[in-house]
Amino acid sequence: MTKKKIALVAGAAGFIGTHLTERLITKENYQVIGVDNFVTGSRDNIKHLSVYPEFTFLEHDIKDPMDIKEKVDVIFDMACPASPTDFIPLKIEIIESTLGIYHLLQLAREKQAKFVFSSSSEVYGDALVNPQPEDYTGNVNTTGIRSAYDEGKRFGEAMVMAFHRKYKMDTRIVRIFNTYGERMRANDGRAIPTFINQALKNEDVTVFGDGTQTRSPQYISDLVSGIIKLTNSDITTPTNIGNPDEMTINKLAEKIVNLTNSTSKLTHVPLPQIHDPKVRKPDISKAKSELDWEPKVTFNEGMKKTIEWFKINTKRGDIF
Numbered sequence: 001m002t003k004k005k006i007a008l009v010a011g012a013a014g015f016i017g018t019h020l021t022e023r024l025i026t027k028e029n030y031q032v033i034g035v036d037n038f039v040t041g042s043r044d045n046i047k048h049l050s051v052y053p054e055f056t057f058l059e060h061d062i063k064d065p066m067d068i069k070e071k072v073d074v075i076f077d078m079a080c081p082a083s084p085t086d087f088i089p090l091k092i093e094i095i096e097s098t099l100g101i102y103h104l105l106q107l108a109r110e111k112q113a114k115f116v117f118s119s120s121s122e123v124y125g126d127a128l129v130n131p132q133p134e135d136y137t138g139n140v141n142t143t144g145i146r147s148a149y150d151e152g153k154r155f156g157e158a159m160v161m162a163f164h165r166k167y168k169m170d171t172r173i174v175r176i177f178n179t180y181g182e183r184m185r186a187n188d189g190r191a192i193p194t195f196i197n198q199a200l201k202n203e204d205v206t207v208f209g210d211g212t213q214t215r216s217p218q219y220i221s222d223l224v225s226g227i228i229k230l231t232n233s234d235i236t237t238p239t240n241i242g243n244p245d246e247m248t249i250n251k252l253a254e255k256i257v258n259l260t261n262s263t264s265k266l267t268h269v270p271l272p273q274i275h276d277p278k279v280r281k282p283d284i285s286k287a288k289s290e291l292d293w294e295p296k297v298t299f300n301e302g303m304k305k306t307i308e309w310f311k312i313n314t315k316r317g318d319i320f
Contacts, residue, residue, distance in 0.1 A: 004054065008033045008072050008113075010062050010104055011079030013041030015184050016118065016176070016223065018049070020076060023224045025054045033070065037061040039093055040081045045183050062100030066107060074114040074231065077104050080152065082120070084272070085189035087146045094148040101156045105163045114170045116231050117160045119238060121177040122150045126277045130214075131246075133283040134175070134238050144275045157238060164236055172230050177242025177282045181220030181302065182309035192217065195253050196310045199262035209271040211250035216281045218243035219302030222295040229291040242282030243295040259303050 007024050011017040012034030024030040031054040034046060038059065049055045060066055062079050080097040081090045101117065108115040124132045125140030140150045157173055164171040180192045187193070198205045218241075226241035247255075250266065257264050287293045 002029060004029050004031045005073040006031045006033065006070055008035060008068065008075045008107075010035045010075070010077050010100065011041065011118075012036050012057070013038060013043065013045045014078060015045070015181070016179065016220070017041070017076075017078040018045040018183055019181065019220050019224050020078060020227060021046075021049060021055065023228065025049070025052050028228060030054065032056075033058060033068065033072070035060050035062065035066070036079070039090065040083070040086065040185065042183075042185070062103060063096040065103045068107060068111070072107070072111040072113045074116060075104055075108045075111075076116045076118070076227075077101060078118045080118075080149070082149065083185065083188035083190055084146070084276075085187070087149060091148045094152055098152050098155055098159070101159055105159065105169070109163065109167055109169060114172070114231065115160065115163070116172040116174065116227065117156055119157050119173050119175045120149075120153045121175055121240070121242065121280055121282065122146070122277075123154045123157065123175060124277075125150055126275060127279055130279045131244060131281040131283040132240070134240055134286055141275050146275055171236055172233075173236075173238040174227055174230050175238050175240045175242075175282075176223060177240065178215045178217050178280060179220055179223045180217050181306050184306070186310065186313070191215065191249060191252060192256070192306070193310070195256040196260065196307055199257050199260040199264045200307075200310060202263045204267040205253045205257060205264045207249055207253055207266055207268050208276065209268065211253070211266070211268060212248050213276065214246045214248050214279045214281065215252065216243050216246045217252070217299060218295050219297040219305075222297050225296075226287060226291070226293045229293045233291055235290055239286055239291070240282040240284055241287060241293070242284060244282055244284055245295075245299065246279075246281040255299065256303065256307075259300065260307055
């Protein structure tokens with residue numbers, strides 16, 4: 001029997017972290033040490049993981065160093081508050097997560113482990129190029145309300161590359177584009193959970209601005225598959241993992257209203273002053289050619305699963 005590798009997943013109780021952890025245990029033959037401080041992660045997200053003997057959990061804030069006794073083969077850094085509603089109240093916690101990147105890189109160096117950093121399409125800022133290829137250096141407001149997150153991810157990439165170049169560490173950088181699915185935070189301020197909540201209650205669906213700004217939603221299982229493929233590759237430069245199926249926010253809202261069979265109407269409210277990007281569409285040429293990866297789940301398929309999860313949890317009252 002093949003010996004299981006050991007992965008440490010920082011941010012294991014978060015939306016992406018919990019899905020990644022589940023995939024590593026059930027399909028990739030890993031033991032997983034999950035780490036989270038529950039600033040935005042949820043204990044409910046890891047309840048189902050407790051049945052696996054391959055899963056252990058450590059409550060810890062990665063801004064402080066960790067003493068891990070086990071041999072670790074790969075460290076996944078998925079830990080950072082990432083929602084628009086976090087940018088003001090959790091701005092310091094977001095910045096502190098960059099300290100966590102440093103400590104996790106030092107741990108990976110000590111353990112001679114591979115290091116996988118979850119960057120973001122936000123490194124492109126309010127992009128002036130559409131779609132966004134990996135060699136586009138972005139249009140980021142370094143002092144704006146969302147700068148703690150945008151610049152934190154950019155600095156994180158710089159730190160990962162510095163460790164890679166100086167210490168010859170085996171590192172990966174995944175630039176994650178708009179992702180949705182089960183276990184999203186219902187009140188995180190992002191368009192999809194907000195629209196689903198409102199549509200399920202037959203309330204007005206509130207669209208910021210005129211709704212012509214665009215996003216390219218990808219289902220969580222596609223993202224996790226892309227992360228796994230990148231991890232198993234030898235690509236050390238940033239790689240976009242996203243769905244290039246771009247749509248306006250108006251169209252996104254209309255689709256959710258239709259899929260929920262809701263009587264909700266779209267209403268428009270002023271844009272919040274957080275320098276929200278006007279366009280977001282990944283160029284995934286690199287992922288397609290070098291990883292043989294592209295999204296498989298259609299919007300309707302993934303959204304139906306997501307809506308069903310929200311319906312169940314709405315009844316239980318777990319996420320509201």
